[in-house]
Amino acid sequence: MTANGGKHGGGGGVKSDERLFAIAEHLRESGGAGVTELANHTGLAKSTVHDHLSTMRDHGFVVKDGTTYRLGLEFFAYGQSVRTRHDVYEAAAPIVDDLVESTGEMAWLLTHENGRVMYLYGGAGETEVNTNALIGSWAYMHCNSGGKAILAHLPDSAVESVVDRHGLPARTPNTITDPDELAEELAAVREQGYALNLGEDLEGIHAVAVPLLFEEEVKGALAIAGPAHRVSEERCETELADKLRASTNDIELNLAYR
Template sequence: MERISKTGKGIKSDETLFALIETLRELDGAGVTELADRLDVAKSTVHGHLTSMREHGFVVKRGREYHLGLAFFDYGQYVRGQMGIFRSGMQAVDELEKATGEMAWLITHENGKAMYIYGRGGQNDIDINTILGTWAYMHCNSGGKAILAHLPDEEIHQIVDEHGLPARTENTITTREALFEELEQIREQGYALNRSEDLKGVHAIGIPLMFEGEIQGALSIAGPAHRLSQERCEGEVLDQLRAATDEIELNLAYR
């Protein structure tokens, strides 16, 4: 049975709708019977939700299968466009990619996870569109750790309680003690490193984006470990990130 609610406190019909959306995404499209079986709800209920979503452009029907529609993209574009760091940071990310030749990312956070809201691919055979708009665990992501370091301890504990500290590689931090030790170091030095903690063979460095004393997100550079060594991260790349961050924060102040 597909999970319907995390807390059991939501409105049941809404929880069914959200579970339906998530299942359509996981299956990359499905028919009414398959969805009803996966969610353990009546086919009439599934069909009713799908009919309403189809009328509003949130699903499309191809043959016997339903797929998520472009209305989600429309709303996502609107949400991203409302973010000050997105409007203020795109040019800086573009310039970072040209200067470093590596992936450059603008990252923000919500509900205890980090999201890539804008990025450039650098000299890598990676389709960044497969990463853009996706969620990442914060404890093994350089930008995520830069953000965590500037959140209250109570909020950090809540994030760990909800999302845990899953091991992505053998280098991932998996204990609260180790996490808080590293976050203290990040506060002192002003940047966070990811040394193959999320993906083997990939290094990254991230620095926080602050505005009026509040953490807004992070800027990061990522690339293959053989090119993006710790020495390079803490040298020229860090200098370039700091200059870009100053530019973004200035743009935020005068936007």
């Protein structure tokens, strides 16, 4: 991304917006940076970077600590607003807490947008995973149990669009990377009612998920995950899948009477 060119970039976006997002993205990834670092990373002039930072600071989207700029809490306020806009969040959050308590494993609420899934809410159970670091993060759909549970209930054209946009990158040796194999997997998910992730995203981590369907719409997915030695394939297909299916009934009721 460079500072040269006309009003619109190659993707049709407004150049000044592209520059601002490039700055925000680097601040998110780095945890904070100065004007020189941001200019070197983005290819923008220091004066341009400074102008964008000043505007973002005026609106609360960045804060300045000495010579270092960091993302501001205004982003959090926007994120909270976006999350609560999803009615499935209010309906499922207490159910996720119940699953964490009853299983001792990680439980997650995920939803999809633009061909990926995001962790909207979750709990760590007996694991040492920092769930706060995962909430709000994106994952590929083809190697995520929640993603596959959602994909299985989308039209074929939507699945093809996801594959065209994001591909089927191999996260581990167990990741499905062939479209025909993915289609077979999604057909099995529809038949059995749950999706598995047996070390397909992270080696040594297993997960099982069910779709959250309401009024013929895929609202998201509910998943339980944990280390493979505790969350075995057999446990996923029996105890944990049963708990997830029972939990979806409560979530559907919450959605119906919200």
